[in-house]
Amino acid sequence: MTNDLLEFTAKISSAKSAEEVGDHFLKMSGFMGTCLVHAFMGTEEENFRVTTMPDWAVKMDCHRPNLMSCYSVQNVRAGVPRTLWGMDIDAHQVNKISPTAMQLSQDRFEISGQRTAMTFAMPDPDGNYSGAGVGFGFEDNAAQFKVRVEEQGGLWAVFAFAAHSRMQQLLDLAPDESPLTKRQAEILVLLANGMQLSQIADALLVADSTINMHLATMKRRLNVKTKEQALAMALTNNWIAV
Numbered sequence: 001m002t003n004d005l006l007e008f009t010a011k012i013s014s015a016k017s018a019e020e021v022g023d024h025f026l027k028m029s030g031f032m033g034t035c036l037v038h039a040f041m042g043t044e045e046e047n048f049r050v051t052t053m054p055d056w057a058v059k060m061d062c063h064r065p066n067l068m069s070c071y072s073v074q075n076v077r078a079g080v081p082r083t084l085w086g087m088d089i090d091a092h093q094v095n096k097i098s099p100t101a102m103q104l105s106q107d108r109f110e111i112s113g114q115r116t117a118m119t120f121a122m123p124d125p126d127g128n129y130s131g132a133g134v135g136f137g138f139e140d141n142a143a144q145f146k147v148r149v150e151e152q153g154g155l156w157a158v159f160a161f162a163a164h165s166r167m168q169q170l171l172d173l174a175p176d177e178s179p180l181t182k183r184q185a186e187i188l189v190l191l192a193n194g195m196q197l198s199q200i201a202d203a204l205l206v207a208d209s210t211i212n213m214h215l216a217t218m219k220r221r222l223n224v225k226t227k228e229q230a231l232a233m234a235l236t237n238n239w240i241a242v
Contacts, residue, residue: 004031005155006192006242009162009235018167022050025163029136032159036112036137039164041171043073043131048171050163057111061104069098072135076121079129081225082157084149086116088142112137116145118153120160125172127223132168134160154228161224161232169237178239184218187211188234191227192242 008028015021022039029037029052040049045062053061067073075083087105090097108114114137122132136156140148180188183204190200197215201208215227224230234240 002155004028005159005162006235008159009232012163012166013236013238015166015170018048018050018170021163021167021170025050025167026052028159033138034136035139036108036114036117036135038135038137039133039160039167041132041168043067043077047132048167050167053111057107060107064100064104066098066100067104070101070104071097072101072104072117072119073131076119076133077129077131079121079123079225081121081229082153083119083121084116084145085119086114086137086145088115088140088145089117092142108137113139116140116142118149118156120157120164122161122164122168123223123225125168132164134164136160157226157228158232158235161229162236165229165233166236178234178237179221180218180234180239181214184214185234185240187214187218188231189240189242191231192235192240 008024011024012021015024025039026037036052038049038051038053041047043062045059049058051058072083072085085105087109090102090105117135117137119133119135121129122134124130124132138145138148186204187200190203195203197211198208201211218230219225222230222233224233235242
């Protein structure tokens with residue numbers, strides 16, 4: 001994990017409002033090379049959101065006819081951890097996606113120059129998925145974007161979930177008492193320090209399958225789908241110290 005990301009999680013952990021978290025989120029996103037950023041608590045216009053999109057574009061998206069036919073929106077509502085999309089991605093699957101999805105990608109390109117994007121589905125406080133998420137847009141072409149995802153995909157996942165879960169917590173005034181066991185916390189600390197799962201198993205003198213068991217239990221407890229989401233939640237809620 002990069003020092004910049006750790007510094008970011010420290011800042012949002014001490015933030016007092018969702019708006020303050022949003023400010024840190026937008027600044028960090030710009031530093032990381034995005035051309036468009038959109039964190040949202042739902043697909044309705046009245047849902048809280050932090051975005052670089054102009055207000056008229058947000059309104060247009062929220063009231064877009066057949067919005068639910070867009071595969072990026074469907075995946076967010078289905079809880080698919082990460083969806084890759086955008087004009088350059090759509091060009092390779094024209095016959096598989098809806099006209100509305102094609103138009104959405106075209107509109108994003110005209111608004112911000114976004115050619116490719118990654119969107120992460122985010123759970124509601126009850127663990128269900130109903131339309132909350134975080135999206136990052138890039139000017140990368142498909143080949144450049146593939147390299148970015150391969151090299152930085154895990155970091156973007158942690159970044160997205162850290163920001164969204166902290167905003168959600170401040171909006172809902174959720175309690176921050178740690179639900180982690182001692183062993184789960186140890187695993188997340190080692191994960192935050194850049195260790196692979198096999199290295200964590202060696203460090204804790206247990207089998208790889210034992211680490212996977214702890215991670216599976218932890219993800220169920222936290223209502224998340226990936227270890228990156230669990231790590232982000234632990235960092236932003238100060239459940240672990242790195």
